[in-house]
Amino acid sequence: MNLTLRIWRQKKSDTSGKFVEYKADDVSPDMSFLEMLDVVNEGLIKRGEEPIAFDHDCREGICGTCGMVINGVAHGPLGATTTCQLHMRHFKDGQVLTIEPWRARPFPVIKDLIVDRSAFDRVIQAGGFISARTGGAPDGNSIPVSKPDADLAMDAAACIGCGACVAACKNASAMLFVAAKVSHLNILPQGKPEKERRVSNMVRAMDEEGFGNCTVMGSCEAVCPKEISLDVISRMNRDYMKALWRSK
Numbered sequence: 001m002n003l004t005l006r007i008w009r010q011k012k013s014d015t016s017g018k019f020v021e022y023k024a025d026d027v028s029p030d031m032s033f034l035e036m037l038d039v040v041n042e043g044l045i046k047r048g049e050e051p052i053a054f055d056h057d058c059r060e061g062i063c064g065t066c067g068m069v070i071n072g073v074a075h076g077p078l079g080a081t082t083t084c085q086l087h088m089r090h091f092k093d094g095q096v097l098t099i100e101p102w103r104a105r106p107f108p109v110i111k112d113l114i115v116d117r118s119a120f121d122r123v124i125q126a127g128g129f130i131s132a133r134t135g136g137a138p139d140g141n142s143i144p145v146s147k148p149d150a151d152l153a154m155d156a157a158a159c160i161g162c163g164a165c166v167a168a169c170k171n172a173s174a175m176l177f178v179a180a181k182v183s184h185l186n187i188l189p190q191g192k193p194e195k196e197r198r199v200s201n202m203v204r205a206m207d208e209e210g211f212g213n214c215t216v217m218g219s220c221e222a223v224c225p226k227e228i229s230l231d232v233i234s235r236m237n238r239d240y241m242k243a244l245w246r247s248k
Helices: 033-046 118-127 137-141 147-157 164-168 177-184 189-208 218-223 230-245
Strands: 003-009 018-025 095-099 109-111
Touching: 018 033, 118 177, 147 177, 147 230, 164 177, 164 218, 177 189, 177 218, 177 230, 189 230
Parallel strands: 003 095
Antiparallel strands: 003 018
C-alpha cells in the first residue's frame, strides 16, 4: 500500500514545529506502525535528510514509550493497542495519516514525536511505592488477599504509564494514570499502612505538575491500551476525601 504521512517535525523544545509531508510507498500490511516509520527513516537517511525522531523500546506493548497521536487518536485507531503493536493492515491504501506527539503542557516536546514524560516519574516518586517493611516473598505470600481485591489490584497495575490518557483528555488530566498507580497499592494489605499519605502526596504532585482536572468524559478510558477502567478514579477520589477528612 502507498500512504501519505503528515508528520510533526520540531528540532527541540524551544523552537517552533510544523507538519512535513512524506510518502510511504510499498508498505506491507504486515508491518507494525513503527516498522513503517523505520522504513521511511531509512529513505530519509539515504537522501541525506534527518530521520524522524520517535520513542520506542520494547516494541511489545509493555514499556509505554511508543506514544503518538495518529489521525487525532492516541496510539491510533485500534482500541487496547499501543502504537508499536498497531499494524498497517488497519489502514487503507492511499490514506493520509497525520502523526503528532502527545499534546499537553506537562509533556513538553523534546524533538519531533518525542515528549518529556518525566512528570509521571515525579508523581510516582511522591508516593507510588511501599516503604513499610513487608518481609520477604514468603511473608508477602502468606498474607491472605481476597480474589476480588487481587483482581482489582492487578487490573490497576496493568497501567504502563504511556500518557495516552493525558493526550486524549481535553483538560490534559492525569487522573487515570495516578488513580491506577494509587489503587493498585491501596487495595492490597501491604499498601494500606501508607494509604492516606500516598494518595495525598500523589494527587498534590499531579496538581503541581500542571495536569488538568478530570471532568469524567471517558476519553482516557477509550484510548488506554491496557483498558484501565474509570472505576480507579472513583476509588482514588474516595481515598483522597477520607485522607482529607482525617487530616483535619
